[in-house]
Amino acid sequence: MRGLCRNSRAAGAASLNSRAAFRALELIEEAFHDVEGIRVFVFEPAEDPNAVRCNNDTRDVPKMTAGRAALLCLMARYRDGLLDPFISLLEVHKLMYFMQVSGEPLRLSFTKGHYGPYAENLRHVLKALEGHRISGYDDGGDQPDKPLSLMSGALDDARRFLEGEAATRERLDRVGRLVEGFESSFGLELLSRVHWVASQQDVASLDDVVKGVYAWGKRKEQFRERQIRKAVDVLVYKGWLDGKAVCSAVQCGV
Incomplete structure (x- = not known):
């Protein structure tokens, strides 16, 4: 069979993100155009998502626990x-x-x-x-x-x-x-941060929880105080936090 597999070029060209890369593909195709008796496949330089999966397939299926x-x-x-x-x-x-x-x-x-x-x-x-x-x-x-x-x-x-x-x-x-109602990366990060601060740090009030979340790195800006208080409400109401330890019933709304 002669030259490059045409389907490979079509698939690769669709995802190449620069003119230089596309030109490189054309040059490779030109170089192999007249080669007889060999089939050449060209893959763009990108991580193969199946690479690790193929390696894992050579091992036994991991034990279920x-x-x-x-x-x-x-x-x-x-x-x-x-x-x-x-x-x-x-x-x-x-x-x-x-x-x-x-x-x-x-x-x-x-x-x-x-x-x-x-x-x-x-x-x-x-x-x-x-x-x-x-x-x-x-x-x-x-x-x-x-x-x-x-x-x-x-x-x-x-x-x-x-x-x-x-x-x-x-x-x-x-x-x-x-986690019902918190099904997003933002929601789960908020809920887990609030739980960690309220259960792992020395807090005596809802305000202490808010301060603890805001003291946790630069990503604190994405959480509003109202959202933090709502997360405390949910964690207390669903039995994941002791309400008496972090807030009064009036503060938490429970």
Whole structure:
């Protein structure tokens, strides 16, 4: 067969974002135009989203555990509420934060991160699941807006595993009820920041919680005081915070 695969050029040219790159593709095609007996495919210089998945496929499918099953079920439940096939990495961290707070023994080491509570060791779980149960995590990078999705069969496997884990299923339901109305990166970051400040720091009033959130890095400007107070309302009303410890019934509106 002669020269370049024409379909490769059409697909690549559609996504190339500079004239120089397009010209380079033309030069490559011209160089191989008269070559006989060989088929050449040209791919533009970009990260192959299937690279890690292919590497993972050479390994055994990772063992299902209660924590991994909980992660997959939380992703599915949250995704269905959004009517979106993807969920961001930031949102996964926040969902797993609340899953651990609910009492699930996940052994995740959450700290105060730039985008709220963050667990460095969650990346090991995601990397193990990549290409088998989830897709999108790729090389393990931690960009907060990285979109993740469930692979075919992952949710069914997780649900089957949790059939004998009544306590974990109850905690899943509790987290699901908590995040209703906060289904966005902004909403989950707000809710988790407020919970962290109110439960992990020395606060004696609702005003202390507001000050604690505003003292947490440069991203504080995106949260209005009214939104912080509303998050406290929800956390107290749904049993995730002790209302007496952070505010009076009049302050919190409960």
